[in-house]
Every structure is written in C-alpha cells, then in structure tokens.
Amino acid sequence: MRVWLKFSRADELGYISHLDTHRAYYRLFRRAELPLALSQGFNPHPVMSLAAPMPLGYRSEADYVDLTLSSSLPLAELATRLAQTTGHEQFRFLGGVVVGAKTKPLAAEVAWTEYEINLPHGGAVDEALRQFAALENVPFRKETKKSVKLVDAKPLLRRAEFVGQKLCAVLSSSEPIVLRPDEYLVLLGSLVNETWVSDHVVRKELYLREKDLVTPLERWLKGGESLNEGHSS
Amino acid sequence: MIPKTIESLLSRVAKPARYIGGEVNAVRKDKHAVEVRVALAFPDIYEVGMSHLGLKVLYKAINDLPYAAAERTFAPWVDMASLMRESEVKLYSLETFSPLAEFDVLGFTLQYELSYTNILWMLDLAGIPMVAADRQEQHPLIIVGGPCAYNAEPLADFVDLVVLGEGEEVIADILEVVRQGKAVGRNRQATLKALARIKGVYVPSFYEPMYNVDESFQGLRAKAAWLPTTIEKRVVAALGLENIPVSPVLPFIDIVHDRVLLEIFRGCARGCRFCQAGMTYRPVREFSSAVLVDAAQQAIRHTGYEEISLASLSTMDHSNIENLVKDLVDKFSCHGVNISLPSLRVDSFSVSLAADVAKVRKSGITLAPEAGSQRLRDVINKQVTASALLKALSGAKSLGFRSVKLYFMLGLPTETYADLDEMLALISRAASILPLTVSVSSFVPKPFTPFQWERQFSMQEIEERQNYLRERLRKDRRVKFVYHDATTSFLEAVFSRGDRRLGKVLREAYRRGCRFDAWSEHFRFDHWMEAFAEVGLDAASYANRERLFSEALPWEHLSPGVSKEYLWQERLRAQEATLTGDCASGACEDCGVCSAQGVCTITERGRRE
Numbered sequence: 001m002r003v004w005l006k007f008s009r010a011d012e013l014g015y016i017s018h019l020d021t022h023r024a025y026y027r028l029f030r031r032a033e034l035p036l037a038l039s040q041g042f043n044p045h046p047v048m049s050l051a052a053p054m055p056l057g058y059r060s061e062a063d064y065v066d067l068t069l070s071s072s073l074p075l076a077e078l079a080t081r082l083a084q085t086t087g088h089e090q091f092r093f094l095g096g097v098v099v100g101a102k103t104k105p106l107a108a109e110v111a112w113t114e115y116e117i118n119l120p121h122g123g124a125v126d127e128a129l130r131q132f133a134a135l136e137n138v139p140f141r142k143e144t145k146k147s148v149k150l151v152d153a154k155p156l157l158r159r160a161e162f163v164g165q166k167l168c169a170v171l172s173s174s175e176p177i178v179l180r181p182d183e184y185l186v187l188l189g190s191l192v193n194e195t196w197v198s199d200h201v202v203r204k205e206l207y208l209r210e211k212d213l214v215t216p217l218e219r220w221l222k223g224g225e226s227l228n229e230g231h232s233s
Numbered sequence: 234m235i236p237k238t239i240e241s242l243l244s245r246v247a248k249p250a251r252y253i254g255g256e257v258n259a260v261r262k263d264k265h266a267v268e269v270r271v272a273l274a275f276p277d278i279y280e281v282g283m284s285h286l287g288l289k290v291l292y293k294a295i296n297d298l299p300y301a302a303a304e305r306t307f308a309p310w311v312d313m314a315s316l317m318r319e320s321e322v323k324l325y326s327l328e329t330f331s332p333l334a335e336f337d338v339l340g341f342t343l344q345y346e347l348s349y350t351n352i353l354w355m356l357d358l359a360g361i362p363m364v365a366a367d368r369q370e371q372h373p374l375i376i377v378g379g380p381c382a383y384n385a386e387p388l389a390d391f392v393d394l395v396v397l398g399e400g401e402e403v404i405a406d407i408l409e410v411v412r413q414g415k416a417v418g419r420n421r422q423a424t425l426k427a428l429a430r431i432k433g434v435y436v437p438s439f440y441e442p443m444y445n446v447d448e449s450f451q452g453l454r455a456k457a458a459w460l461p462t463t464i465e466k467r468v469v470a471a472l473g474l475e476n477i478p479v480s481p482v483l484p485f486i487d488i489v490h491d492r493v494l495l496e497i498f499r500g501c502a503r504g505c506r507f508c509q510a511g512m513t514y515r516p517v518r519e520f521s522s523a524v525l526v527d528a529a530q531q532a533i534r535h536t537g538y539e540e541i542s543l544a545s546l547s548t549m550d551h552s553n554i555e556n557l558v559k560d561l562v563d564k565f566s567c568h569g570v571n572i573s574l575p576s577l578r579v580d581s582f583s584v585s586l587a588a589d590v591a592k593v594r595k596s597g598i599t600l601a602p603e604a605g606s607q608r609l610r611d612v613i614n615k616q617v618t619a620s621a622l623l624k625a626l627s628g629a630k631s632l633g634f635r636s637v638k639l640y641f642m643l644g645l646p647t648e649t650y651a652d653l654d655e656m657l658a659l660i661s662r663a664a665s666i667l668p669l670t671v672s673v674s675s676f677v678p679k680p681f682t683p684f685q686w687e688r689q690f691s692m693q694e695i696e697e698r699q700n701y702l703r704e705r706l707r708k709d710r711r712v713k714f715v716y717h718d719a720t721t722s723f724l725e726a727v728f729s730r731g732d733r734r735l736g737k738v739l740r741e742a743y744r745r746g747c748r749f750d751a752w753s754e755h756f757r758f759d760h761w762m763e764a765f766a767e768v769g770l771d772a773a774s775y776a777n778r779e780r781l782f783s784e785a786l787p788w789e790h791l792s793p794g795v796s797k798e799y800l801w802q803e804r805l806r807a808q809e810a811t812l813t814g815d816c817a818s819g820a821c822e823d824c825g826v827c828s829a830q831g832v833c834t835i836t837e838r839g840r841r842e
Binding site for chain 1: 546
C-alpha cells in the first residue's frame with residue numbers, strides 16, 4: 001500500500017538537513033511500528049522519499065512523505081499509531097491519502113512551493129510586486145554551483161501577495177529552474193532599488209505539476225481513502 | 234523553544250543542529266522542580282560526545298533520580314564559539330538552554346588526554362573560573378571521571394572532585410550529599426569535605442604534592458588525618474537491565490556511532506599489558522543474553538534505529554556470544570535491523586560470526602595483532618599467533634570479505650628492528666590473501682598497566698621506525714600504510730603519566746590558543762612546546778624516561794583494585810616474554826581486584842568467587 005503523508009515540522013527542525021530529516025521520518029515510522037516495506041538487496045532500506053528538499057533554517061508546515069507499506073493499514077490507524085509515538089509533536093501528522101501503486105514518485109510530481117516570507121522592514125514591496133506583474137519578462141541571473149545564466153523569472157512565479165509583514169509567494173521548485181525565496185527577494189529588491197532580508201521563511205504548501213494549483217492530497221481526495229487536512233493527532 | 238539570542242547565531246554556523254537540543258528521548262525536567270541540577274559535559278563536539286556510551290549511562294542514572302536532572306553540553310565548534318563570544322552567549326545546556334554556571338554540578342568525562350584544553354575552554358566559554366581555587370560559592374562543582382581520571386593530577390588545579398570507576402555506582406551518593414548541602418546551606422568547603430568521605434571520590438585540593446630536591450615527585454600528602462590515603466574505584470557488582478540506557482537520546486544529525494550501542498559486558502581479563510582499560514575495568518561482568526535481548530527490543534522501540542552494535546572491550550569474549558548473536562539476528566533481521574560486531578578477535582570463529590551477521594556487503598573487517606613478531610606479541614601478552622591471523626584472513630576471504638585492516642603498535646617495550654622485519658614479513662603474507670590497510674599507532678605508556686614504568690621511545694626514534702616501515706611498504710601496491718603522528722602520541726604520554734605541575738602547562742597552552750588538540754587541523758605542537766618552555770618543564774622527561782620500581786608515581790594514591798605487585802610481576806613476565814592467562818575462562822592470576830573490591834567475575838555460566 002502506498003501513501004502520501006503530510007506533516008508540519010516543529011520550528012527548530014528547520015536546522016536539520018534534508019538527509020537528516022529523511023532519517024528522522026524513517027525512525028519516527030519505525031518507532032510507530034508502521035509496516036514498512038523494505039527494499040530488496042544487501043542493505044534493505046525503507047521505500048520512502050521526501051517530496052522536496054529545503055534550505056537549512058526555513059520552517060516547514062508542508063513536509064510530504066511518499067511511503068510504501070508492506071501491508072494495508074487504515075489511515076486512521078496510522079494516525080493513531082503516530083500520535084502515540086515519541087517525537088510526534090515535532091513531526092505533526094496533518095493528513096494523508098492512499099495513492100495508486102504505479103503513481104510517479106511524489107518528488108517528481110511537485111512543481112511549485114508556497115512560501116511565507118517575513119519582511120520586518122518591508123518598504124516598497126507592493127510597488128515591486130506591481131512592477132514584476134507589469135513586466136513581460138523579468139531577466140534574472142540564476143547562479144548555480146557550476147554556472148551563471150540569464151533566465152526569465154516571470155514564469156517561475158505563480159502567485160504573490162504582501163499582507164502585513166508577510167510576503168506570500170508560490171515559486172517554481174522543480175527543474176529546470178528553481179527560484180528560491182532569497183533569490184526572489186533579491187530580484188524584487190532590484191526592481192525598486194531596495195535590499196530585503198527575511199528573518200523567517202515558512203514553507204506553507206507544495207503543489208503538483210498541473211494547470212491549477214493542486215496540493216498532493218487534493219489530487220487523491222476524490223477517489224480512494226484519505227484523511228483530510230486538519231485532522232489533528 | 235530556542236532562545237532568540239542563540240537562534241540568531243544558528244544561520245551563521247555549520248551544522249546548527251548541534252546546538253538546538255530537542256531530540257527524541259531528551260529528558261527535560263522542570264528546573265524549578267528538581268533539587269540538584271547536573272550538566273554532563275563532553276569536551277568534544279556533539280557528534281563525538283553523543284556517540285559515547287558512558288554519557289548515555291550517566292544521563293539515565295541521574296534522570297532516574299526523582300530529585301535530580303541531568304542535561305547535556307558539548308564543545309561548540311570554533312565557528313559557533315566565536316559567535317557566542319561576540320554576542321556574549323554563555324555556554325549552555327541543550328535541554329533547557331540554561332547557562333552552565335547555573336548548575337549545581339558540571340561533570341566532564343576524561344576520555345583522552347588531548348581533550349584537556351577543551352575542558353578549560355568550555356569553563357571559559359561558560360564564564361566559570363577555570364582554576365578551582367578561584368571559584369566562589371555560587372559556582373558549580375566541577376567533577377571529572379572516565380578512563381583518564383586514573384591520573385587526573387594534570388587537571389588537579391581545575392577540578393573540584395575526581396570520581397574513580399563506574400559513575401552510575403557513585404553518582405547518587407554524590408548528588409545526595411550535594412542535595413543535603415543545598416538544603417542546609419552548607420558552604421563549598423564543607424560540601425567537599427562531605428564528598429571526600431565517599432568511596433571513589435578524590436578531592437585534589439585536600440592533598441598536596443611533594444617534590445624531592447632534584448624536583449622529582451616524592452609523594453602526595455593528605456592535608457588532614459581523616460582523609461583516605463588511597464582512593465578506591467567504584468564498581469557495579471552485578472550488571473542488569475537497569476544498567477542499560479534503553480532510551481538513548483536520538484540525535485537529528487549523523488553522529489559518529491549512530492546506532493544502538495548495546496554493552497554486553499564490562500571488564501576484560503585477557504591481560505594485554507599495554508591496555509589500561511583491561512586493567513582498570515576489572516573484573517569481567519557479563520550481562521545475560523536474556524537481559525540483552527530484552528534491552529535491545531526496548532532500545533529499538535524507543536529509537537527506531539536500524540542497527541545494534543554489540544559494545545565492550547572484547548565483544549567476542551562474551552561467554553555466550555554465539556547464541557546471543559543468533560537470538561538477536563532471529564529477532565531483528567525481519568525488521569530491517571542489523572547487528573554489528575565492532576571488535577573482532579583474531580581467529581576464524583570471530584570472522585565467520587562477523588560474516589553471518591553482515592547484512593551489508595562484506596566490505597572489510599578489522600583485526601588487531603598489535604605487534605609483528607611472536608616474541609613481541611608474547612611480551613604484550615596478546616595471545617595471537619601468525620598462523621591464527623593468516624587462517625582468519627583466509628576464512629575472511631572465502632566468506633566474501635574484500636579487504637582487511639590490521640592494527641599494529643609501534644615502539645612497544647623491547648621492540649627492535651628485528652621485530653619490525655617480522656612485522657613486514659607478516660604483512661606481506663597477509664597481503665597475499667587480501668588487500669590490506671595497515672594502521673600503525675605509537676605505544677603510549679599508561680598508569681595502572683604493567684608498562685606504567687616504561688619509557689616511550691623518543692619522537693625521533695618513532696619517526697625513524699615509521700620511515701623504516703613506510704620505505705619498505707611503499708612499493709607493495711596491496712598495502713595501504715597509515716600511521717599516527719608521533720607528536721600527538723608524545724603529548725599523550727606526557728599527560729597520561731604527568732603530575733600536578735602540568736596544570737601550568739595546560740593553562741599556558743590554552744592561553745596560546747590550543748584547543749581541539751585531538752583534531753589534526755587544530756593541533757599546534759609548537760604552541761605546546763612553547764608552553765613547556767615558558768613553565769620550565771621538560772616534556773621528554775615525562776614521556777621518555779623509564780620509572781624505577783622504588784619511585785613514587787603521581788597516581789599511586791588512586792586505585793583501580795589491581796595491585797602494584799601484580800603489575801610489577803606482569804612487567805617482569807613481559808621482559809621474559811612469558812604469557813599470563815585470562816581469569817574469565819581460566820585460573821585466577823591474583824591481580825587483586827576481586828579481593829580489594831569484594832566483587833567477582835560474573836559470566837553467563839556463573840560466578841567465580
């Protein structure tokens with residue numbers, strides 16, 4: 001049985017790397033005594049993956065785990081077991097769906113990430129957003145470890161709004177071009193000659209590679225078994 | 234919640250998760266609801282300290298006391314330390330983010346001599362005066378324990394008390410005195426006096442070293458008549474489930490040993506004459522297989538770990554090892570939990586058992602013949618023959634292992650170039666079976682071993698012997714040769730048998746910036762030599778001088794139970810290359826520990842009174 005599970009991570013767990021987070025989920029599931037499917041081979045490991053890596057220091061209210069179980073387990077039972085496990089307060093289970101066995105890995109399906117970027121010294125953020133929206137294309141120097149190339153940032157943004165001190169933006173998080181919140185801030189700042197530094201970034205949601213913004217749980221809500229978001233353990 | 238002052242530093246350091254605590258199984262007690270607060274300090278980084286079994290054992294023992302709380306603290310890496318200094322954040326505990334100065338007791342473990350400057354550094358980072366005499370009523374008591382406590386004289390100026398032996402046996406006695414002292418408002422001196430009456434506790438400030446006119450050590454004088462002249466270690470008579478930390482703190486980041494460390498027995502009576510642990514942790518006391526299987530199940534349930542490592546001084550010597558391993562594999566393999574055997578004996582049985590449990594690709598195994606010639610192996614009482622080693626290697630090859638690591642020690646007492654030639658011959662024969670990594674460390678004479686009187690070869694002699702081996706192994710493409718820097722072994726030898734005067738050297742070296750000396754990128758031998766020159770002490774006279782039997786040794790007021798007569802007799806037998814048996818499986822060799830401590834060897838087969 002294959003499931004997609006959504007978790008919210010405790011604040012301080014923004015300081016652990018993607019690999020360490022992966023291991024922490026794995027051990028959480030083992031403590032919860034979930035029937036984990038193990039890979040074949042010399043060194044059996046669980047069949048699971050985390051949807052999207054995240055820079056160190058960000059918060060996450062949307063961790064998604066793609067997990068294969070060796071036997072079927074009602075999601076309500078899975079939720080109960082997680083709720084009784086040490087450490088569940090740090091990885092709070094928000095909901096899950098049963099997905100088809102042949103489904104592509106969730107990591108390959110996720111295309112967009114919604115961030116909440118706190119800007120204590122906002123300035124002309126609204127003006128920058130307006131300019132960004134008005135431009136036909138927004139040239140941006142994208143630096144990777146290997147190269148620097150000029151790209152158009154316009155199609156890398158799906159939605160943005162600035163409310164209070166919080167800039168909420170849905171950015172591309174899939175190849176070929178990822179736009180990180182810090183890069184997005186530099187880009188916006190350059191439009192109005194300002195420099196912004198965020199003291200707090202929260203990953204709010206992930207969306208799939210679809211025409212509309214659809215979350216991983218929403219895609220499977222119509223059919224099969226699911227535990228709605230908001231289910232609290 | 235992480236305090237803002239600390240959090241603001243985290244985005245600017247490597248591996249910030251070292252500094253955030255909050256791990257599964259960490260014990261966070263209300264600091265106002267307990268009477269005694271202890272910070273357990275490991276003088277190295279988080280990844281090293283969190284891998285240490287003793288810390289897990291003590292953490293449990295203290296937190297099991299309803300009136301006490303144990304928290305953890307580690308040496309911050311240099312990036313974090315300089316940010317903490319800049320922003321005036323004092324070194325803190327990971328459970329409640331309390332400054333260390335707030336605790337009643339601050340306990341450091343002494344695992345290796347090269348961590349001593351880190352202790353001074355951590356006190357400094359905590360804003361606690363480094364020198365014991367400078368500390369005030371409100372400061373924590375600084376306690377040290379662990380293997381190097383058997384000669385803590387170089388740290389005598391800095392610590393309030395030294396604990397000998399197994400900490401979980403004595404800690405409740407100590408904390409009870411501290412608790413009563415707080416309740417009745419006893420002052421620091423009075424508390425230390427009360428603590429000095431506890432068996433296993435040594436208060437250095439109550440004793441005074443005396444030196445002869447030629448500046449050699451004369452002895453230690455107790456400043457009061459009621460003080461014990463010999464401080465005996467503490468030892469747990471019989472080990473059970475309560476001695477196993479089945480809910481160890483589960484780190485978020487990858488640490489050095491990120492697995493369940495299941496201690497299967499304490500002590501080792503094989504009697505290798507260079508080995509301090511083999512002498513000081515006696516007698517052998519096994520956990521029964523039934524207890525171990527139960528503990529393993531609990532530990533896996535509490536952590537979700539995917540590996541259990543069977544820990545002890547010589548794992549294969551557990552009297553029921555084969556059944557134990559079989560039981561554990563049967564119970565856990567279907568759950569994807571591996572069993573690993575970290576220390577192998579040099580024999581075919583060990584290798585085949587290791588192959589049985591190796592779920593992962595059989596990449597390599599490690600064996601430690603320690604010395605190259607049969608004569609020298611007899612000198613050190615390492616009961617291994619060349620044919621047993623070669624047979625084990627052939628066995629390893631047929632079982633699918635692809636490489637072998639061999640450990641040797643250079644500069645053992647009586648070693649000559651003829652022994653090195655035999656080592657080279659043995660390496661060559663071994664390399665014809667499997668590709669080798671040959672790792673050569675330098676012998677460091679340790680207190681309370683039969684070799685405590687021996688000289689360490691000079692750094693020049695060691696380097697010449699290293700070069701001799703390297704030159705002759707260079708062309709052999711089947712062998713990878715690695716060796717330890719002679720300077721670090723030299724400094725270890727100085728401090729392992731040092732006296733109280735070395736405290737000044739430690740301070741001077743620290744002042745010159747020495748810290749993380751066990752990390753090659755931070756080790757500054759030149760600063761150390763400057764520190765010795767500044768203080769006017771000759772380092773070589775500590776490391777390279779043979780001691781006489783009649784000579785007073787700076788650690789003789791402490792006792793692990795093994796008698797001096799036994800150690801001397803063993804030294805004489807070493808010189809004759811005569812072997813001594815293992816009392817856990819053979820006859821009693823009268824080392825003295827059982828009668829001194831009123832304990833006995835306990836194996837799964839029974840007690841040996």
